[in-house]
Amino acid sequence: MNTYHIVVCAGIVPDPLQTLEPVTTPAGPALKNEMMLPAVLDPWSAHALYEASNLAAHFSGSKVWLVSAAPKAKLQQVMMNIAQKASFELVPVDAPANGFADAHSVARTLSETIESIAALDRSSLLIFGGWESASRGAGVTMQLVGEHLAIRDQFHGVDRLTVQPDGSFEVLERIEGGRHLVSVCQGPPAVLGWATGNLPEPKNNPQVGMSNMRTIMPALQKAKAGCLPQNVRYVSVNPPKQQRLTRVIKDRSPDDIAAELADWIAEN
């Protein structure tokens, strides 16, 4: 029976349903009042966590670590929401809130943190993470983490991982045109940047939560300080905009409405 050591790299983001407003601070661009906004585990990373938890549940002896670089107080809040959903050991890095962190700095911090986990066995190591980010992904962080760790087998935009009887695994990666690329990997170590996967959000399980929290709080108390992006100059930033134009319109055909929507999307 295979066993896996799965490290999930997961950022936190302001709840995407809140209004995000960019501001310029002495430390560079940031989101206005980011520390006041409720935070969630980046939805792409959350899929990776649920996939990791599911994989570990099927292979006895496997274990999941969650590595996250974020402000400790916000991370603590997010843990209260996700720790009831999956078993994991948190490895936190207390990093400042920064909506526009440089992917290279983040990847370096994450890979150094992963290397510092004493119990990890490279021969069973799978690095999971989000292929993208809900609010500020550069789309390269997981790839850079893999390069720092010298892991050559990398898969991005993953929707499914199936372990074969011989220990290899089949991976479905999203490619253009709504199709998947099917690859077979001999085994760990590998990096998998997940798309949405196929699993629903797990139900809350209070026993899992209580068990997780016994290690999460001590880990947070001992969290090492993380990085700040250095020597990076931001030319411009463009967070997603929330735009609403509400009108009451009667007696228009669906075609007209669709055409207007298409024009509006094209304009914006």
Add this chain to the structure above:
Amino acid sequence: MSASTASSITPVERQEMSVDIAGVGFGPAMGGFLTTLSRRLLNEDGAPRFESTVAPGMPLQVICYERADGLGFGVSGAVTRARGIRASFPGIDLSQIPMAVPVKREKLVYLLDPIGASRRSVVFRVTDRLLRMFGRIVGLQDHAIELPFIPKFMCKDDGMIFSLGQFNQWISEQVTSSGVVQLWPGMPVSEPLIGNNAVCGVRLIDQGVNPDGSPTEGFVPGMDVRAALTVVADGPVGAIGRKIDAHFGLPHGHAQREWALGMKMVVELREDSRLEPGTVLHTIGFPEPEIFGFLYVHPERLASLGIFIPSWYCSPVRTAYRYLQHFMLHPYLWRYLQGGTLKSWGAKSLQESGLRGEPFLAGNGYARIGEGSGSTNVLANSGVDEAWSTGVQLAEAIVELLENKKPFTRENLEQSYVRRRRESWVDKESKAASDARNGFQYGVIAGLIGTVLTGFTGGAVSFGPRSRRTVKSLQSFFASRIPVAEVRKLVEECTKSGRALHDRLMDRCGWPQIPFDGKLLITHQDALLMGGSVQAPSGYANHAIFSRPELCRKCETKLCVEMCSGQAITRSEEDVPAFDREKCVYCGACLWNCEHENVEFRAGAGGLHSALN
């Protein structure tokens, strides 16, 4: 047929977990309780002070479940004297909490009706006419008069303005970072576990069910969490508090009859705003004389503003959202608000019976704290600090019982917790305030006079109690303004179209249309979308149930529809209101606005989430 939960259809096997103390609901009361308790659970060397009885060798297991998906989703812009809160944080500047600021300027403002649509009694009309006649002398400006003083009993000029969402978030960070208690948001508690005249824990909500409560493929029965002590702090419409009341009853002579719906917005004021952070405005007189309003100014050009619709306002269509918009558009306030942007919106029910509605504060295995325990001071209109203080009192009592190795029996809790509460300023001031609202059952003028009399005499003089004012029929309430036949026609039209009746009636009574600007003046549905996020995770049952449809069919007014803060309850052609969980902000107004007591308001997931409220 009424809906059934999965567990009531067939008995299911439930997982069990045991803890020492289980808390329900995270608000100011639970914040006060856990802040105080968590500081006393460790010795100076960091070793646990008390051993768990359910997990020998482990520290005391304390857990708290909150229904909402986060701990910072309280709906209130609070101005409070913060006596209890300050006492819990000596030496800490509370203005470090985001959006918090000390009160600097407090005013009571009488708003005249600039439109002519408000339902004003003769006394109000005469007062308005005299004020307009002598406007220059009395300082009338923008259809409003700033009263020269605020009665001392209302005054909070030594207090703090908080965003309760940010306050709760800050408190939760302090509490959880101690590592000795666990807080779990997103986990509604469906019912107390009651046996042998004692509460022995709580049952968590079933997951993986259809809206009608029937199990789906992913059905996970709610776990039973057994606890030596259950701390109930789930607010005025919380399922656990109400089920405990239903089982054990209320103390003789007590009743929870007085309610209000508070609806608010957080507004980012325009850049040249002249409103100073720390400004507090209390208003009376508009949009209706029965509706009181407020505006509190936070730092960074943010302001909380809102109105209260009381249960003694006998309108059969007493709505809130449109009244809130007319309130904002009053010239006295609009001069500040024009050009502002909505940042957040919310609504909640307030239990305004005070001491008269106090339940049993403790019983075998349970204790009640906060607003649901009748702690709100109905004279000072103050609830946050009182709720906090009841939590502190319970925590001190629990530590005393733990130190003396006494069980959490009714007798022990009464000698420790209830005694502390009775001896505290919270109870003494509540007693003085207990009859302050009686006058409102006679009318708004009598109510104001009664409040002033009670306040100035320390509760010695007040109006006597009177039976609750009932909501008038549509025909009777609008008799002087709209012909009966036209009211009937409007009801029929709204039933067919699903539109809100109050809007049509307000139009007909001369209230002008709202000039939507897409930023602050927006439709009710846009407020739900722009004022936070209303979430209804799948796999949970509907929580607003109309128990006996035949009663709904007979009900003409359907106040549940008109008062629904999120327009989640709508008229349907079957004459039984339709409920859309995806719009419910969990304010609980439907519960107390149903005159037939036909709404079952269960524990539910989701609701409105905004951390700015």
